[in-house]
Amino acid sequence: MSDAPILAPLNLVADMSAAGDFEKKHTPHIDVDEVDEGLLVTVSVGWEVPHPNQPDHYITWIELLAGEASIARFDLSPVATVPVVSVVVNVDPGTVIRAIEHCNLHGLWAAEITV
Ligand SMILES: [Fe+2]
Numbered sequence: 001m002s003d004a005p006i007l008a009p010l011n012l013v014a015d016m017s018a019a020g021d022f023e024k025k026h027t028p029h030i031d032v033d034e035v036d037e038g039l040l041v042t043v044s045v046g047w048e049v050p051h052p053n054q055p056d057h058y059i060t061w062i063e064l065l066a067g068e069a070s071i072a073r074f075d076l077s078p079v080a081t082v083p084v085v086s087v088v089v090n091v092d093p094g095t096v097i098r099a100i101e102h103c104n105l106h107g108l109w110a111a112e113i114t115v
Contacts, residue, residue, distance in 0.1 A: 008107035010100065016047055024049040026109040028062065028099040038090040039115055043099040045083040047111075057105050059083035065098040066091045091115060 013023045025046035033040045045051045045059050052058065058078035062085050064071050074085040083101065091097070098112040 011107065011109045012111070013109075019047070021049050022106075023047075025051045026101070026103055026106055028101050028109060028111040030097065030099050030111055030113045032097070032113065032115055035088060037088045040086060040088050041097060042084065042086040043101075045101050045109075051083060051103065053079060053082060055079060058103070060102045060104050062099060062101045064089070065100070066095050 011023070011026065013019050013027050016024070016027065019027065027045075027047045029044045029047045031042045031044075033042075041064060043062050043064065045062070055078050059076055061073060061075050062083060063073045064087065066089065071089060071091075072085075072087045076083055089097070094114060096112050096114050098110055100108055100110045102108055
């Protein structure tokens with residue numbers, strides 16, 4: 001069970017160039033590549049600074065939204081999995097893809113990209 005309150009505010013860092021290591025290691029990084037089936041979206045945590053992956057401090061889940069709709073969710077285990085997930089999506093051009101991750105100690109963090 002998570003130690004971080006699930007109803008904690010969503011952290012969305014507006015300017016990663018001004019972010020510190022704490023923000024960098026929690027903010028999801030979104031990569032998008034065109035593939036035959038659609039767009040391959042890969043989310044990793046964190047941004048230039050790796051997040052701990054220990055039994056008592058880890059990323060519990062990563063969720064993807066297209067606009068306001070949840071389109072994929074990955075539940076993760078500490079140590080046995082690494083917080084890097086990929087899925088192929090089919091969305092209209094201009095759709096905002098948002099990735100939200102949950103750290104068991106530090107709550108909810110998000111990033112978004114327009115595809
Ligand atoms: Fe954390």
